[in-house]
Amino acid sequence: MKNYACTHCGNTVYFENVKCISCSKTLGFDPDELAVVTIEESGLSKVTPDAPIFRKLSSTPTDVPLRYCANAEFGVCNWLTHESESNAFCKACDLNRFIPNLSEPGSLQAWRALEQAKKRLVYSLLRFGLPFDEKASAKGALTFDFVSNALTGHQDGVVTINVNEADSVQRERQRQKFDEPYRSLLGHLRHESGHYYWMVLVEESGRLEEYRALFGDEREDYDAALTRHHSSGPLPDWQERFVSAYASSHPWEDWAETWAHYLHMVDALDTAAAEGMEGHGIRLDLRDDIYSSVTFDALMARWVPLTIAMNSLSRSMGHDDFYPFVIPGAAYDKLAFIHRVIHQGVKKPATKPAVAAKV
Structure with a gap:
């Protein structure tokens, strides 16, 4: 930013x-x-x-x-x-289908937090030049439902966020319940938008074989995979192949988690450059457009030193790590693929059959 x-x-x-x-x-x-x-x-x-x-x-x-x-x-x-x-x-607001019920106590504050996070997501999409209107996908525009008593997830272009996620106490309870290293509104929105852009940039753009070679076959039974993940935990070797434990649950979730991490990286590096920050001797040059003119290798050469410096600063303040993840080689290749397809853009739209809802 x-x-x-x-x-x-x-x-x-x-x-x-x-x-x-x-x-x-x-x-x-x-x-x-x-x-x-x-x-x-x-x-x-x-x-x-x-x-x-x-x-x-x-x-x-x-x-x-x-x-x-x-x-x-x-x-x-x-x-x-x-x-x-x-x-x-x-x-950005034109993408909303449902907003919180403003007659309910705390709903306006929740909506404000949701919109602040969503605006940062849409800003990134605009910086990348990614489409999100009704022409972007055969299934329509990227759409947001901010509602109560709903499962946070994505289906056919509609991102649903449970309003309770805007409550920091409730969000922390969910983080502990699912044993997650971090949980944020912006993280949710980036993750769920990843499912939408899987349709746009992979499924509808003729990149399925490239995707499957890296992430696996998304035709694996999705509900069974998530049930297995939540009952038995992540794959035992997940730290060697994935950006997060949840990414190991199914190839769709691997893409969405990796997509969210890529957006985290780019926006954080853009912000660091704007602030003139350095990490372990790596200078973030204001003349570089982190969103468009930097190679993936250059991004990673900046990202790792920055996270080390920021993690040390967070610990100095008694907080958890700024970026509590380690990127293994296999995840590096997946991030590089996402970098490539974003910069190549939409190739050849085509109508595809509906798929199961993804969370």
């Missing part, structure tokens, strides 16, 4: 900001520019009644009028959209 500067005063501003704390100017995230921009009111919206429209503080005559996403009303979104768009929602 990059850092940004207020156009008015030059103060550093961040991804979720709506006001510059130095000069109090209004801010919003422009998904077209992929940047937090400084804006000022310039009229009233015709799409969202009584809502203001804005222009960028450094606007030119060719700049289009902007307005906040309709969900800004609830304090859950700071993204901007064009006033000319008939859709009241931004590119």
